[in-house]
Amino acid sequence: MLMRVLRAPRSLWRLGQNHVAAWRKRREPKGLILLYHRVAALESDPQLLAVTPENFDRHIALLKTLGTPMHLSDMIAAAAAGRLPRRAIAVTFDDGYADNLYYAKPILQRHAVPATVFIATDFIERQREYWWDVIERAILAPTPLPDPLILPFPEGPRQWPASGDFLPAPGWSVLSSDDPSPRHSLYRALMTAINPLSRDQRDKVLSALVTAAQIPEEARDSHRPLTRAEVVTLAEGNVVTIGAHSHHHPRLSGLSAAEQETEIDTGRQRLTAWLGQDIDTFAFPYGNLDAYSGETVSLIKRKGFVLSCSNYPGLVRGDTDRYQLPRLLVRNITPQALQNLIIESFDHLEPGLRA
Numbered sequence: 001m002l003m004r005v006l007r008a009p010r011s012l013w014r015l016g017q018n019h020v021a022a023w024r025k026r027r028e029p030k031g032l033i034l035l036y037h038r039v040a041a042l043e044s045d046p047q048l049l050a051v052t053p054e055n056f057d058r059h060i061a062l063l064k065t066l067g068t069p070m071h072l073s074d075m076i077a078a079a080a081a082g083r084l085p086r087r088a089i090a091v092t093f094d095d096g097y098a099d100n101l102y103y104a105k106p107i108l109q110r111h112a113v114p115a116t117v118f119i120a121t122d123f124i125e126r127q128r129e130y131w132w133d134v135i136e137r138a139i140l141a142p143t144p145l146p147d148p149l150i151l152p153f154p155e156g157p158r159q160w161p162a163s164g165d166f167l168p169a170p171g172w173s174v175l176s177s178d179d180p181s182p183r184h185s186l187y188r189a190l191m192t193a194i195n196p197l198s199r200d201q202r203d204k205v206l207s208a209l210v211t212a213a214q215i216p217e218e219a220r221d222s223h224r225p226l227t228r229a230e231v232v233t234l235a236e237g238n239v240v241t242i243g244a245h246s247h248h249h250p251r252l253s254g255l256s257a258a259e260q261e262t263e264i265d266t267g268r269q270r271l272t273a274w275l276g277q278d279i280d281t282f283a284f285p286y287g288n289l290d291a292y293s294g295e296t297v298s299l300i301k302r303k304g305f306v307l308s309c310s311n312y313p314g315l316v317r318g319d320t321d322r323y324q325l326p327r328l329l330v331r332n333i334t335p336q337a338l339q340n341l342i343i344e345s346f347d348h349l350e351p352g353l354r355a
């Protein structure tokens with residue numbers, strides 16, 4: 001009995017110590033990099049890439065109340081120097097959709113929140129839609145398709161039944177548990193079949209798909225890339241910094257070292273030529289940990305980039321590898337949901353990969 005009485009204060013003391021440690025850990029300076037793709041109100045967004053302008057405006061306003069928004073390069077320099085604010089937040093965009101200029105930039109400007117936009121340059125030069133958007137346009141629409149739909153794959157023609165009607169299903173995405181019409185299942189099947197192909201193979205399949213669905217090759221205004229002139233306009237002022245995202249947006253891990261080097265160099269050279277300034281930041285296309293390799297990371301370092309971004313959840317600290325920066329993908333969620341996500345992330349996410 002006596003022992004128990006004596007033990008109580010000690011366990012209380014220990015409990016207090018744990019609280020102090022947890023409190024200290026929470027107060028530790030950390031950085032969070034957010035990843036967006038598009039700011040647009042789309043009727044159909046099966047890959048969940050777009051945030052509506054209304055939500056984006058409220059997201060950006062919120063960041064200032066939750067932490068310290070800063071330029072990505074400044075965050076990484078501050079982390080290395082041990083001068084990171086308690087909750088540093090950097091906004092990034094991938095790919096180079098035109099809506100980044102018309103919807104995202106004015107909102108960023110109004111709130112004086114900076115962002116880095118990583119641009120794949122072939123997308124800009126060809127003025128065609130990204131392959132995932134072409135599939136959406138051909139399949140998730142009431143346009144008739146030949147039945148069966150026959151497409152030229154490298155191993156030979158493959159075919160899918162395509163007789164079913166398309167039923168519009170606002171809000172449907174690849175994360176939905178059911179498919180409201182056969183077209184939605186067909187969309188999934190084609191995404192899975194086309195995703196692993198090389199660029200040449202994919203172009204062949206897409207070209208046949210465009211012919212079969214009788215859709216124009218020109219990009220829809222709602223899905224088009226920035227033009228070169230628009231890339232320049234996007235970079236004007238202090239709000240948006242442009243970063244490289246390769247030329248053709250390949251999975252770099254699937255290429256030889258020489259091919260990777262060409263992809264990295266070409267994308268960077270094009271941007272440098274258009275903007276008349278050096279480009280020193282990079283984001284790996286797709287960005288998940290199997291979309292690039294150790295060889296890719298070495299190349300990026302050797303070419304003098306100051307940082308490169310991946311796409312896995314994690315926090316930035318002083319010892320985080322600045323060549324494999326973690327990023328938090330942001331969907332079209334309410335400001336309240338984003339607030340919860342950010343606070344949760346700062347409190348519970350693990351630090352990114354160490355250098």
Ligand SMILES: [Zn+2]
Pocket residue numbers: 094095245249284285286
């Ligand atoms: Zn991308």
